[in-house]
Amino acid sequence: MDYTQYFIEFTYLAASILFILGLKGLSHPETAKRGMHLAEFGMLMAIIGTLLSREIVSYEWIVAGLVIGGALGGAMAYWVPMTAMPQRTALSHAFGAFAAALVGIAEYYNYTHNIKPVGDLTHLKMGAMGFEVMLGALTTTGSLMAFAKLQGMVRGTPLTYRGQNIFNMALLATTVGLFVYLIFVPTAGVAFYVMLALAFLFGILLVLPIGAADMPVVMSLLNSYAGLAAAATGFVLSNNVLIIAGTLDGFSGFILSILMCRAMNRSMTNVLFGAFGSAAAQAASDGQEGAMREVSLEDVAVQLAYANQVIFVPGYGMATAQAQHIVRELADILEKRGVSVKYAIHPVAGRMPGHMNVLLAEANVPYSSLYELEQINPDFPSTDVAVVIGANDVVNPDARDNPKSPIAGMPILEVDRARSVVVLKRGKGKGFSGLENPLFYKPVTGMLYGDAKDSLTKLVQAVQHV
Amino acid sequence: MPSVVSRSPNQLNRKTVQGKNIMTSGSLIAALYVFVLAAFLGYQVISRVPPLLHTPLMSATNAISGISLVGSIVIAGEHHTVASILGFIAVACATTNVVGGFMITDRMLRMFRKKETVLDRSKASGNGKV
Numbered sequence: 372m373d374y375t376q377y378f379i380e381f382t383y384l385a386a387s388i389l390f391i392l393g394l395k396g397l398s399h400p401e402t403a404k405r406g407m408h409l410a411e412f413g414m415l416m417a418i419i420g421t422l423l424s425r426e427i428v429s430y431e432w433i434v435a436g437l438v439i440g441g442a443l444g445g446a447m448a449y450w451v452p453m454t455a456m457p458q459r460t461a462l463s464h465a466f467g468a469f470a471a472a473l474v475g476i477a478e479y480y481n482y483t484h485n486i487k488p489v490g491d492l493t494h495l496k497m498g499a500m501g502f503e504v505m506l507g508a509l510t511t512t513g514s515l516m517a518f519a520k521l522q523g524m525v526r527g528t529p530l531t532y533r534g535q536n537i538f539n540m541a542l543l544a545t546t547v548g549l550f551v552y553l554i555f556v557p558t559a560g561v562a563f564y565v566m567l568a569l570a571f572l573f574g575i576l577l578v579l580p581i582g583a584a585d586m587p588v589v590m591s592l593l594n595s596y597a598g599l600a601a602a603a604t605g606f607v608l609s610n611n612v613l614i615i616a617g618t619l620d621g622f623s624g625f626i627l628s629i630l631m632c633r634a635m636n637r638s639m640t641n642v643l644f645g646a647f648g649s650a651a652a653q654a655a656s657d658g659q660e661g662a663m664r665e666v667s668l669e670d671v672a673v674q675l676a677y678a679n680q681v682i683f684v685p686g687y688g689m690a691t692a693q694a695q696h697i698v699r700e701l702a703d704i705l706e707k708r709g710v711s712v713k714y715a716i717h718p719v720a721g722r723m724p725g726h727m728n729v730l731l732a733e734a735n736v737p738y739s740s741l742y743e744l745e746q747i748n749p750d751f752p753s754t755d756v757a758v759v760i761g762a763n764d765v766v767n768p769d770a771r772d773n774p775k776s777p778i779a780g781m782p783i784l785e786v787d788r789a790r791s792v793v794v795l796k797r798g799k800g801k802g803f804s805g806l807e808n809p810l811f812y813k814p815v816t817g818m819l820y821g822d823a824k825d826s827l828t829k830l831v832q833a834v835q836h837v
Numbered sequence: 838m839p840s841v842v843s844r845s846p847n848q849l850n851r852k853t854v855q856g857k858n859i860m861t862s863g864s865l866i867a868a869l870y871v872f873v874l875a876a877f878l879g880y881q882v883i884s885r886v887p888p889l890l891h892t893p894l895m896s897a898t899n900a901i902s903g904i905s906l907v908g909s910i911v912i913a914g915e916h917h918t919v920a921s922i923l924g925f926i927a928v929a930c931a932t933t934n935v936v937g938g939f940m941i942t943d944r945m946l947r948m949f950r951k952k953e954t955v956l957d958r959s960k961a962s963g964n965g966k967v
Contacts, residue, residue, distance in 0.1 A: 383907075390901050391878060397894050398885040400949040407946060410901055411939050421907045427914030432925040436913055440932025447933070448940030453948075456892060456941075463899050463938060466930040473927035474908045477920040486917050495865050594895055601902040606868050608908050614868060615875040620902035622879035623894060630888075718888055725891030729945055737952040738889055 375423055382420030383612035389413025390616055394623075400738055417612055453733040454690045457722040458521045460590060464597045465514035471600035472507030475500050476567065478607060483560050496607065497557035501550045503603035504563075505570045510596040512574030517589055520578070521722055527583030535580055536644050542573050581643065584687075584764065586722040588631045588642045595624025627724050634718035634744075636770075636780035663799070666817030668826070671756075671793050672833035675701075678755035680711045682747065684784055685727050686720050688761010688797065692823035695734040698760065701831050702736070708834075714740055715747040715757075715784045717765035748785050757789035759810075761796070761823050767808045778806065792816040795823045893945045900938025906931035 389409045396406015427433070451459045479500055482492040519525040549566035553559060581589050598620025605613030632639055675681055683698060702712040714736065720727045728741055742750075751757060759766055762784075769776040770783045786792050792815050799820070810816055819826050886894050909931050913924030 386904070390904075391882060393901070394879075394882050394886075394894075394897065397890050397897060398882075398887070400890060400946070400951070403890060403893065403949070404943070404946045407897060407939065407942050410897065414901070414904065414935055414939070417904060417907055418910070421910045424911055424914075426911050428916045429914060429921075432913040432921045433910050433928055436909070436925045436928025437932050440929040440934075441936045443929070444933040444935065444937030445940060447937045448944060451941070453945075456896075456945075459937075459941065460892075460895055460899065463896070463934050467899060467902055467905065467934050470903075470905050470909055470927040470930040470934070473923045473930070474905060474912055477912045477923040477927070480923070481915075481917065481920050484919075486915075486920065495862065590895070594898065598898065598902050601905045602872060604905050604908050606865075606872075608911075609864055609868065610907065611868070611871050613904055613908060614871045616901045616904040618872055618875035619879040619883070620898040622876050623883045623898040626880065626883050627891060627895065716888070723892060724895060725888060725893070728889045729892045729948070732945070732948040732950070735948075735950070738949050739952045741889060743888055 375425065379420040379424060382416040383610070386413035386417035386420075387612045387615045389416075390612075390619060394619060453730055454693055455522075456729060457586065457590065457726060458518055460723055461514050461518040461521055461593070464590075464593045465511050465518065467597040468507045468510035468514060468593075468600050470507075471597070471604045472504050472511060472567075474604050475504035475507060475607060479504070479563055483558060483563075489558065492557045494554050494557065498554045499603055499606035501553050501563075501566070503600055503607055504567055505546060505550055506596050506603060507600040508567055508570035509574035509577065510593055510600060512571045513578045513589075514574075514593045514597070516575050516578035517586065517593060520583055521586060529582045530579045535576075539573070539576050539644075542569060542576065546570050546573055577643070583722065584719075585635075585642050587719045587724050587726075588628050588635070588639070590723045591624050591628035591631055592639075592643075593624070595621050595628060598622070598624055631719055631724060634782060635778070636782065663811050663818050664814075664816065666793065666819055668819065668829050668833055671817065671819055672830055672837055674756050674791060674793070675705060675710070675758075675830070676708060676834050676837040678705075678710050680713070680750070680754045681705055682713045682715050682750065682754050682757045682786075682789070684715045684717075684757060684759045684762050684766060684786055685731070686717075686760065686762025686765060687722060687726075688763075688795070688823055690721055690726065690730055690761075692761060694760060694824040694827055695730040695736075697824055697827040697831065699731070699734040699736050701827055701834065702740075704831060704834050712740065713742055713747065713750065715744070715786075716741055717744055717762070717784050720762055720765050744782055744784060751785050751788040754789040755791065757786040757792045759786060759792065759794045759796075760827075763808055764806065766810055767806060768810050768813075769806070769808070772809075776806070786810065787813055787815065790815065793819055795819050795821075795826050797822065889949070893942050896938050896945065897942045900935055900942060903931045903935035903938060906935055 390413050393406040393410025396402040447459060481487045482489050520527050546566055546569040549562045553562050578589060598617050602614050602617030602621055605617055632642060689695060705712050714731060716727045731741060764778060766784050766786045768787045770778045770781040787810050794811060794816060796818060811818060909924050909927035912920055913928050
């Protein structure tokens, strides 16, 4: 190794350390910004180091890629609204995984076209490369599918057909079979490209039967896959910083997907293959007794204005209605009147982990007012009004009371224990999972129909006149 | 470009391949050590991230795993048309993630504020509230 090589290795080591410090910073909002700057600096160092690499003979393609990618990434970061964060994240999983897959394909091409000595294509190397390409390919199309569902380009409801699970399993088995075959016969080019095509196909079919409400789990899982694909790239290129960064990403996604599953009291298998929210869910929605009670805007305004404590419970409906700013306005007016205002955030509210927190932060809600499920549940009995904004399953008391419910055992925000509940809801239809929500029929609950943003705007005016 | 120029880096490339890049069982074991230790470390570090910051966490790890850019750059820079084009696309994809991921994480983190730092709200909170 000459000095350049030492320098390159040094930048990689520094980058690895800075990445870890960067993620460590994310343990608190106060230290997070500085942590990210460290990680950014680490990335810059690694890139500069790589550009000095003597394996590079021409820079045209590199510069072109850097410029295009930089412009695209910058534009996306600048213009994407916070409500579209799940879509953007899904798209970036696709990009990351695709990059990993392409590196694997290019390497394989080089080995099988005499550009690199085919003798170096060992079984071990082929194993890492096959893993990288397979995982990268299925994550690419899977993430694009998730993007399409989140963006509303494809219906969000699960798409199912007879024998779907068996077909998917067979497809996966074939893909893995080809992968194993390649490990033993690395030069079998046809097998490689067929495996690649099947992996692309499998990604689409994997996400097709998953409902939009399960997106937090899927997003986390795809995050994990994208990271592991990058780690596999590290194995192929014998590059430690790639292994470390990819593994951190992979495990972060893995931890998040476990947390999300736990927050829904469901297993990963159930999320992936259960096609939740389609036909199966209807069985449990037994006929509800009583009727929903509609309340008038003025009544709600008076209730809120004279309350001691109000808890807002946001859900995906708040995101679709873009109502986060007006929620904060209402909260401001209430706080001025001396009402204590809190926000209850369920881990799977929204379409990705932490979705609601980001939206409320965007609307300038201080994070000290945002409470997690375990913190806030004891507060509901002493709360005068709980305002549910476009949330449904996360406040469904059936999860707690009805062991036969498909969501039985899912931890919920116990809004029904509050002295009164106001539910802001678009229409009388069922929630995303298609489940009946007994909360809406409880005597304490009043329904306020209409677009959440609209209703809240009117509420702001009404409260000011109380 | 004269063929002599593009040949000599190829020779060098070959040398690095034989010297370092070829995967032996020894280097695989070493890579596995790195992988397992990074996994443990990742678990420790990431389980301390509060749910509040889960979205920034996801976009940050996304940006960080854009380090696959390092691999893409080398492939795009080697002088072989097919590999270069694949590498070029990979560089573009990975750069999008790095730049977009870090910028958007910064943008999100700037929004997270503690109560005291927001001036107009600190006035409102003086009414017997914690």
